[in-house]
Amino acid sequence: SGLIGRSWAMVFAAGGFKVKLYDIAQQQLTSALENIRKQMKEMEKSGFLKGALSAEQQLALISVCTDLKAAVEGATFIQECTPENLELKKKIFSQLDLIVGDNVILSSSTSCLLPSKLFTGLKHVKQCIVSHPVNPPYFVPLVEIVPHPETDPSTTERTYALMKKIGQSPVKLNREVEGFVLNRLQYAVISEAWRLVGEGIISPTDLDLVMSDGLGMRYAFIGPLETMHLNAQGISDYCERYSEGMRLVLNTFGPVPEFSGEIVQKINQAMSEKIPVVPKGLDARRKWRDECLTGLAKLKTQMKSD
Helix, strand or coil: CCHHHHHHHHHHHHCCCCEEEECCCHHHHHHHHHHHHHHHHHHHHHCCCCCCCCHHHHHHCEEEECCHHHHHCCCCEEEECCCCCHHHHHHHHHHHHHHCCCCCEEEECCCCCCHHHHHCCCCCHHHEEEEEECCCCCCCCEEEEEECCCCCHHHHHHHHHHHHHCCCEEEECCCCCCCCCHHHHHHHHHHHHHHHHHCCCCCHHHHHHHHHHHHHHHHCCCCHHHHHHHCCCCHHHHHHHHHHHHHHHHCCCCCCCCCCCHHHHHHHHHHHHHCCCCHHHHHHHHHHHHHHHHHHHHHHHHHHHC
């Protein structure tokens, strides 16, 4: 019932599904419900609440439980949201493996643990899958669906259909790969950003501006491949024109950064001046970020319908 679990609960409730939120401590569940209620009420007031139901109707769909067996009774889909710890996740899936039937889907929110490490050896491995959301899933709809080598194709299709039904934007990976797709792309950007700042070519704040007011503007609506397609007379023409220049630049990229030492201090100082590293400052900026994402999601929905 942490940040990701609460957000998933809200997404499923917005889709009209009954949700049972499980955690080991009642106090954590009480806090989670209070937080969900506050968020839903605020979004309803500002017109950003997802789904066709009112906040009260959605809240009525969410109940809590500290007993795992009781929590999953009658479930058709189980979304695990424990911390990013392999042994902890394996422990909860082994517990679930003993109590679930043959129709329920066992899904993990992991952002980097491979399905083969999470699910191998489970009796219900054919029903296991990774559904990796983007934080926060309520505001960013992408979900990466990653199968275990033994996952039944019907598990993938059912998960994909469910994600579509609740308003998320699922993508299917044909097989597992370290970091999945989103983090591989993200880490490539972070890695080059780190090198450019570290080599003194650009300041940390200007680097972020290149993305937020440059690449990010177009990537909010189209991806890198469509960008190439539109920036010439199609992909083939783009490659004819620019492939030599791209290879020239790519060959100058340095090694994978250590993400330590002086560059950490330099970037931390710049970021801390902009957003002080105190709970109040970080929370206020996260709230602003979520409001921006909500507004962008609304704009994208309007533009798709147009």
